[in-house]
Amino acid sequence: MSYVIGVILLAVITSLACALPGVFVVLRKNSMIVDGISHAVLPGIIVGFALTQDLNSPILILGAALAGLLVVLGNEWLSDTGLLAGDAPQGLIFPALFAAGIILVSMDLQHAHIDTNAVLVGDLNLAVFPALIVNGVNIGPEYLYVMLAVLAVNAAFIAVFYTRLKLTTFDRQFANVLGMRTRLLNTAFMFLVSMTVVAAFKAVGAILVISLLVVPAATAQLISKRLSVMMALTAVFAVAGALAGFWIAYVLNTGTSAAMAVFYGAMFVTVALTAKIATHIRRNRRSSKSTAAAISAPNVGAVAGE
Amino acid sequence: MPKRSWQRRGKAAMDLIEFFSNHVFRMVFFGTTVIGIVSGALGAFAYLRKQSLISDVIGHAALPGALLAFLMAVVVFGINGRNMLLLIVGAVVTGTLAALFANAVAARTKIAIDTAMAISLTTFFGLGMLLLRMIANNPYPGKGGIQDYLFGNAASITRADLTTSVAVGALALTLMIVFWKEFTLRTFDPVLSTMLGFRARVIDTLMFSTIVIAIVIGVKAVGFVLMVAFVVTPPAAARQWTNTLPGMVALSAVFGGIGSGLGAYLSISLGNVPTGPVIVLVLFSIFLMSLLASPKRSIVVTALRRVRARKALRRELMAEGRNP
Numbered sequence: 001m002s003y004v005i006g007v008i009l010l011a012v013i014t015s016l017a018c019a020l021p022g023v024f025v026v027l028r029k030n031s032m033i034v035d036g037i038s039h040a041v042l043p044g045i046i047v048g049f050a051l052t053q054d055l056n057s058p059i060l061i062l063g064a065a066l067a068g069l070l071v072v073l074g075n076e077w078l079s080d081t082g083l084l085a086g087d088a089p090q091g092l093i094f095p096a097l098f099a100a101g102i103i104l105v106s107m108d109l110q111h112a113h114i115d116t117n118a119v120l121v122g123d124l125n126l127a128v129f130p131a132l133i134v135n136g137v138n139i140g141p142e143y144l145y146v147m148l149a150v151l152a153v154n155a156a157f158i159a160v161f162y163t164r165l166k167l168t169t170f171d172r173q174f175a176n177v178l179g180m181r182t183r184l185l186n187t188a189f190m191f192l193v194s195m196t197v198v199a200a201f202k203a204v205g206a207i208l209v210i211s212l213l214v215v216p217a218a219t220a221q222l223i224s225k226r227l228s229v230m231m232a233l234t235a236v237f238a239v240a241g242a243l244a245g246f247w248i249a250y251v252l253n254t255g256t257s258a259a260m261a262v263f264y265g266a267m268f269v270t271v272a273l274t275a276k277i278a279t280h281i282r283r284n285r286r287s288s289k290s291t292a293a294a295i296s297a298p299n300v301g302a303v304a305g306e
Numbered sequence: 307m308p309k310r311s312w313q314r315r316g317k318a319a320m321d322l323i324e325f326f327s328n329h330v331f332r333m334v335f336f337g338t339t340v341i342g343i344v345s346g347a348l349g350a351f352a353y354l355r356k357q358s359l360i361s362d363v364i365g366h367a368a369l370p371g372a373l374l375a376f377l378m379a380v381v382v383f384g385i386n387g388r389n390m391l392l393l394i395v396g397a398v399v400t401g402t403l404a405a406l407f408a409n410a411v412a413a414r415t416k417i418a419i420d421t422a423m424a425i426s427l428t429t430f431f432g433l434g435m436l437l438l439r440m441i442a443n444n445p446y447p448g449k450g451g452i453q454d455y456l457f458g459n460a461a462s463i464t465r466a467d468l469t470t471s472v473a474v475g476a477l478a479l480t481l482m483i484v485f486w487k488e489f490t491l492r493t494f495d496p497v498l499s500t501m502l503g504f505r506a507r508v509i510d511t512l513m514f515s516t517i518v519i520a521i522v523i524g525v526k527a528v529g530f531v532l533m534v535a536f537v538v539t540p541p542a543a544a545r546q547w548t549n550t551l552p553g554m555v556a557l558s559a560v561f562g563g564i565g566s567g568l569g570a571y572l573s574i575s576l577g578n579v580p581t582g583p584v585i586v587l588v589l590f591s592i593f594l595m596s597l598l599a600s601p602k603r604s605i606v607v608t609a610l611r612r613v614r615a616r617k618a619l620r621r622e623l624m625a626e627g628r629n630p
Contacts, residue, residue, distance in 0.1 A: 026417075031424035032359050039531075083603060086356025087420070088542050095535035096590035099583035102457060102532075106580050207366070207531075208435065211428035218421050253443065258435035265429025272415055 006141045011242040011256060013144060014203050017151035018212035019238035020158060021193050023231050026217040027169045032087065033075060033190070034213055036094035037068035038197050038206045042101030044068070045198065061146075061198050067097065068194030072187065143202065150199045157192055161185065166227060204257035211261035216241060219268045222275050241267060330461055331574050337463040337471060337527050338566040338585060344475035345520040345533070346540035346562020348482060350555045352517050353541035354493050359420075360514070361537035363408055363427045364401040364521050365530045369434030371400030372455050372525060373441060380446045388448055390470040390526065397522040397530075398515065404430045405514050458529030460570065460581035471523045478519040481512065482555075489513055490551060528582035535586040536562060543593040546600035565589040 025034055044067030048060035071094050078089035133139070158165065168175045168182045175182050193213070200209045220233035245260025252259065325331050352358050375396025379385050404426045411422035441449050454462065482489065491499040492509045500506050521533045528536065544557035569585030576584075599606050 026421050029418045029420050031418075031421040032362075035359075035362065035424055035427065078597075081597070081605060083546060083597060083605075084542055085353065085545070086358055088353055088356075088358040088538055091358045091362060091534055091538035092542055092590070092593060095532055095539070095586050099532060099535070099586035099590075102583045103579055103587075106578065205435075207431055208428060210424050211432060214421055214424045215428065218417050218425055221417060222415060252436075252440075254436050254439040258432045258439065261428050261432025262436060265425065265432065268425055268429075272411070276414070 006144065007256070008243070008246055010141060010144050010147065010203060011246050011260070012239055013147045013151055014200050015212050015216070015238040015242035015260070016235060017147050017154055018196055018200055018209060019216040019234050020151070020154050020231075021189070021196060022213040022217040023220070023227075023234050024158075024165055024169060024189065025193060025213055026221055027227075028186075030190070030193075031210070031214045031218075032090055033072060034193060034197065035210050036071045036075065036090055037190075037194050038201070038209050040071040040094045040097035040101075041065070041068045041194065041198050041201065042098055042206060043104055044101075045201065046101055046104045061195060064198040065191060065195040068197060069187070069191050071097065072190040072194070146199060147203070150196055154192060154196060157189075161189075165189065204260070208257045208261045211264050212238070215261075215264035215268050219264075219271050222268075222271050237264075237267065325571065325574065333463045333465065333468055334460040334527070334574065334581060335567055335570045337468050338460060338570040338581060339563050340468070340471050340475055341524045341527060342536060342540070342562035342564075342566025342585070342589075343559045344478055344562075345524060345536040346544075347555050347559035348478060348517050348520040349537035349562070350541040350544065350551075350558040351482075351489055351493060351513060352537055353545065353558075354551075354554070355513075358538045358541075359423060359534075360405055360408070361517065361521055362534040363404050363423045363430075364518050365533040366427045366434075367404030367430035368397035368401040368518075368522050368525065368530050369455060370430055370437055371396035371398070372530075373434055373437040373452070374400070376441065376449075376452065377437070377446075380448065386448055390467045391474075393525065394470070394474055394519070394522050397525060398518050400430060401518040401522060402511075402515055405518065406511075454529065455525055456529050456531055457580065458525065458527050458532070458582045460527045460573070463527055467526055474519055474523055478516040481516050485509070485512060528585065532582045532586050535589055536566075539586075539589040539593050540565065543589075543596040546596040546604055547602070561589070561592055565592055 025031055041064045044064030045060065048057070048063045051063075052060050054060065074093040075089050078084055078092060084092075164175070164180060164185055167178075168180065168185055172182055196213070197206070197209050200212065204212060216237040217230070217234045219237050220230045224230040224233055241260055241264045245263045246256050248254075248263060249256040249259035325335075349358070349361065352361055372393045373396075375392045376388070378396070379389055379392050408419070408422045408426040411417050411425065412419040415422075417425075438453065441452060451459065451462070488499070488504055488509050491502070492504065492506065492513070496506065499509070517537065521530075521537060524530075524533045524536060540558040540561040541554065543561050544554050548554050548557055565588045566585050569588040570581050572588065573579045573581040573584035596604065598604055601607060
């Protein structure tokens with residue numbers, strides 16, 4: 001498989017693997033928790049790397065995902081104490097974990113040569129190495145298969161728990177009344193998100209992964225009223241952004257993930273503005289039409305307006 | 307240098323006279339303490355507005371501003387790109403823009419505020435990363451170590467930087483004191499504030515600008531990514547000890563100052579440990595102690611009170627049972 005195709009495939013698969021759980025992250029109002037997770041997995045990644053010496057190791061991914069889960073559970077605990085106001089519980093634990101991660105990096109634990117900059121930004125163009133070779137045939141980057149596995153796990157989880165996720169997202173209290181274990185489901189889902197963040201950080205970096213998770217889903221939310229439509233649109237936006245981001249980065253000779261994040265942001269603004277203008281025009285047309293109808297045939301207009 | 311610091315680790319911490327007679331150490335200590343005091347005091351308002359996390363957005367979004375300021379300085383003016391004042395101006399502009407963008411998205415679309423903040427944060431940070439890459443790919447003078455904007459490098463604080471930090475920080479604190487009444491009213495009763503004729507948008511912009519300043523002056527010592535802890539942690543700790551606004555702002559500033567000073571001292575005397583992260587851990591410890599053991603509402607005190615109340619109740623019921 002050629003280098004460029006490897007990078008493009010990796011960008012598309014990674015963006016899909018992140019965007020899929022992103023739909024529920026956005027709807028459940030967990031976006032800033034993902035921000036916390038993405039910072040907090042740093043110490044997990046470093047300790048994991050020191051132990052396994054392999055960034056693609058499943059043990060590392062699951063171990064670091066536990067560090068992300070620590071943030072989720074810690075936030076919940078802090079909120080439950082009732083001693084803190086507003087969104088402060090979400091902003092207390094992750095900086096401490098992130099700081100611990102940076103100190104670990106600076107101590108050069110077990111010669112884990114991880115560049116903090118690379119952890120934050122990632123590098124898609126480097127993530128395609130090493131290639132996986134089966135029977136002497138290069139079948140694409142090894143890391144591509146890691147992301148494919150993550151995508152498969154995410155898709156399977158959402159498919160199996162679709163109804164439950166939907167119900168707990170839109171009416172948590174009703175789900176509780178039905179006897180659904182909403183907290184357990186939430187924890188499992190956040191673990192999945194955490195795992196996705198860890199798996200994707202090598203390609204897109206710990207901070208820009210938020211963009212892949214949140215922005216396509218938020219863009220889709222702007223123009224959809226049904227969950228199924230929103231999910232389909234999210235996938236479309238995610239892939240379009242991945243391809244455009246790759247192309248921009250290729251032309252400008254910069255990092256693919258940063259270009260993707262900027263493109264996603266621009267896409268969100270464009271769709272938001274277009275949707276605003278479209279509603280405005282529609283509303284104007286409707287009001288002028290109904291005025292015209294009311295003038296020509298007041299009785300019919302009154303009935304139709306009901 | 308690393309070797310010496312490893313040897314030092316076994317011994318007791320460096321004594322204070324040795325610490326303060328070193329120019330670099332002094333700069334680090336006073337620089338970080340000033341940052342801690344200013345961000346602690348102004349963070350109290352962000353906390354009470356229940357928008358602590360906006361500081362995370364501002365911190366990340368300040369990066370492209372600082373880098374644009376660097377490019378402007380080098381390419382347009384041909385001066386030193388690391389000029390602290392220019393850096394602050396650039397960072398304040400993009401930091402404020404990001405905060406306004408997040409609030410506008412939340413107010414005008416159906417996107418919730420937390421998602422709006424995440425979008426703003428990651429888009430501005432992505433822009434910063436693009437600029438960083440661009441600067442790295444081109445031969446600009448004075449670009450060495452520019453990635454320090456991310457995590458800071460306390461040892462690079464010069465006397466001029468310290469002066470600028472103190473001056474800009476003092477400006478932010480002065481604004482806070484001058485508009486104390488307006489800030490308080492807007493924080494606790496926004497409706498009354500608007501009814502009395504105060505312009506909500508003007509006060510909000512002013513309040514967020516002071517918070518942005520508090521975050522931005524930390525860039526050289528702490529870096530943008532960790533500044534969120536300087537704004538969120540001290541007020542969360544201070545809240546456990548006091549019920550009044552002046553008490554909260556003052557105590558938050560004190561916690562910020564002490565945490566930063568202590569953290570700076572620890573990081574230097576341990577050697578080879580970056581200053582910003584150590585300060586964050588010290589601040590977090592102060593917060594945890596406050597949460598667990600502050601005298602009025604902490605977890606331990608509440609638990610003790612509950613045990614005592616249960617005992618008293620049992621005693622009362624027993625007494626009632628004996629002589630009905």
